Amino acid sequence: MEDKNRIPYNQEFDFRYIKYIRHARNKTQTEFVHFRNVDQSTIGKLERGLLEFTPYYEGKLKDAIKRLRVSSIEIASIRKIIEMKEQRGYK
DSSP states (O other): OOOTTOOOSOOOOOTHHHHHHHHHTTOOHHHHHHHHOSOHHHHHHHHHTOSOOOHHHHHHHHHHHHHHTOOHHHHHHHHHHHHHHHHTTOO
């Protein structure tokens, strides 16, 4: 039987999640490098949407989420924040 309150952990992400996930664990871009295994400048470019968010970078983000132990509930909250900002016209 499926639990309707359960949020799937295997979710899709895009560049907009990076900053919020980083902030959820109170990490700077420099500190986030250790969890993401990419260069700090790459993280900055991805956060600003200046670099294409390829499946490679999505995989690195998923690894960071696991290493930082970000729960699926937190991911759902981040998704809601992103949706609300879009609805209100924020970038």
